[in-house]
Amino acid sequence: MTGTGEPVEGAERADGGECRCGRCPHGARVGHRQAVAAFVALREDFAAGRGVPSGLAHSAGAARQWVSDELTLSARELAKRGADEGVAWLTAVRWRTLLVIWGAVVALLVGQALTAIGAGWTAGRTAGLIAAVVLALGLTLAAWWHRAHGGALAPLIGEDGRLSTSRTVAAGWAAAVLYAVLMVVVQLATAPGARERRGLLQGLELDRSAALLAALAVGCAVAVLAYGVVAARVRSGRLQKVPAERPRASDLLADDAGRGSFMDVQYVLVNAAVLACALVRLAGRPGQLPQLPWGLVVLLALSGVTYLAAKTVSGGRPVILSVVRSRELGDLAAPVRTGDDIEIRGAGFVPPGATTPDRLARTVVRIGAVHVPVPLVPVAGGFANPTDGVLTVPVPVDVEPGRVMVRVVTAAGVETNGYPIDVQD
Numbered sequence: 001m002t003g004t005g006e007p008v009e010g011a012e013r014a015d016g017g018e019c020r021c022g023r024c025p026h027g028a029r030v031g032h033r034q035a036v037a038a039f040v041a042l043r044e045d046f047a048a049g050r051g052v053p054s055g056l057a058h059s060a061g062a063a064r065q066w067v068s069d070e071l072t073l074s075a076r077e078l079a080k081r082g083a084d085e086g087v088a089w090l091t092a093v094r095w096r097t098l099l100v101i102w103g104a105v106v107a108l109l110v111g112q113a114l115t116a117i118g119a120g121w122t123a124g125r126t127a128g129l130i131a132a133v134v135l136a137l138g139l140t141l142a143a144w145w146h147r148a149h150g151g152a153l154a155p156l157i158g159e160d161g162r163l164s165t166s167r168t169v170a171a172g173w174a175a176a177v178l179y180a181v182l183m184v185v186v187q188l189a190t191a192p193g194a195r196e197r198r199g200l201l202q203g204l205e206l207d208r209s210a211a212l213l214a215a216l217a218v219g220c221a222v223a224v225l226a227y228g229v230v231a232a233r234v235r236s237g238r239l240q241k242v243p244a245e246r247p248r249a250s251d252l253l254a255d256d257a258g259r260g261s262f263m264d265v266q267y268v269l270v271n272a273a274v275l276a277c278a279l280v281r282l283a284g285r286p287g288q289l290p291q292l293p294w295g296l297v298v299l300l301a302l303s304g305v306t307y308l309a310a311k312t313v314s315g316g317r318p319v320i321l322s323v324v325r326s327r328e329l330g331d332l333a334a335p336v337r338t339g340d341d342i343e344i345r346g347a348g349f350v351p352p353g354a355t356t357p358d359r360l361a362r363t364v365v366r367i368g369a370v371h372v373p374v375p376l377v378p379v380a381g382g383f384a385n386p387t388d389g390v391l392t393v394p395v396p397v398d399v400e401p402g403r404v405m406v407r408v409v410t411a412a413g414v415e416t417n418g419y420p421i422d423v424q425d
Helices: 025-047 060-115 123-145 151-156 165-190 194-202 206-235 262-284 294-313
Strands: 319-325 341-347 364-367 370-373 377-379 382-385 390-394 402-409 419-424
Touching: 025 060, 025 377, 060 123, 060 151, 060 377, 123 151, 123 165, 151 165, 165 206, 165 262, 206 262, 206 294, 262 294, 319 402, 319 419, 341 402, 364 390, 382 390
Parallel strands: none
Antiparallel strands: 319 341, 341 390, 364 370, 364 402, 377 382, 402 419
């Protein structure tokens, strides 16, 4: 789609004439919505027993596998459309971030103009405005450099495609400290005499700025340690991570599954409150770095330690607790044989953020040397299989009779412990 709203040459069109090319933000969004609607309609039809070929009606297992294969193919198309929308969103969001950045500069100018009525315009107001413009220009350059990866948001996006809470907090402190330093620099450059310059330089002394620098150090240290802890736990298989389709603002206050996280919320709120205090003190005395009470620095450290502690204990490896033969009502008790369904009970089979259909379809059970994809079993509004605690799969005829090990490989690529079962002829 061009800037005038016309679709590009060769773009696909929906029934209503809308572009769904996948190469522009609007087309990618429309294409993804249509793919979601088509998948939901197909899943609901299968859940209601519609659409299954009559030739498969004699075999429940064959019908279930056919339905799972059809849903998997549709889920792949849905994932492709979602990836296209994510790429288009990252390309378009840089303009929104620039609007926010320069909108903040304009808001600062308006606020300074309103507060200057009666009090008069001061050198500190000029320095604050110039510092804001310089900082905005730097962020604009960074947004252009990372224009294909989210603009100014690129440094805040983690390897999993989500906004990083610790990086965002550290970036907020870095921007605030840089803004304060720029204000002092501008005033130093425009100071009329040596006495004024000495006063400004005294405002940069360590005894006055130590608490502020300690707050910056705490924020950066938490970001570095959080990255290291998460990376180490992912590599060791103790934490399951699946990439997100695109970053969202809710990532700052939620876990990978989109649920609100108390540890993230408290960390963001505590840092936002202390940062607001620092900016208020800077506005009161623009000629020096804001002095923070050491009690607030200790509060930041306690909040950061709590946040890091949560990172070290959250999640965990998937685990198989038991494997039993899946028995229908009226069936007699019997050993597990090839062709039977087995029910694998445990925890962590569906990692946080892996509830989308394409990722559910990546769950695999290894029975001996045979890899068995977990079939998608649709129900109204979702799937009955796989779930986080229970998987149901058939035992293929390729499995050799005897004692074999059962393992689950999740969508995050993490393999569970082995659980032995006996398979008879």
